[in-house]
Amino acid sequence: MDSAYDYITVYYSRYTAEAGENMETEYIKIDKKYSRQNAKIVITGFEPTEPITV
Incomplete structure (x- = not known):
């Protein structure tokens, strides 16, 4: 992981x-x-999400 970032975004x-x-x-x-x-x-499935386009 890149130490320049403090957080991870999950897709x-x-x-x-x-x-x-x-x-x-x-x-x-x-x-x-x-x-x-x-x-x-840990992903439970109850996290807030938003759809994205690729």
Whole structure:
């Protein structure tokens, strides 16, 4: 990790599809700063998020 930064931003993608339908991809940014000093990041699924476009 780059020591020039104090926080880590987490992004993830989620793939969903109904049976027999095309798969859709959703890209999400978690609206929470994670300290770089804390080596453990736990994602519960209840963090505030915002969709992003890629």
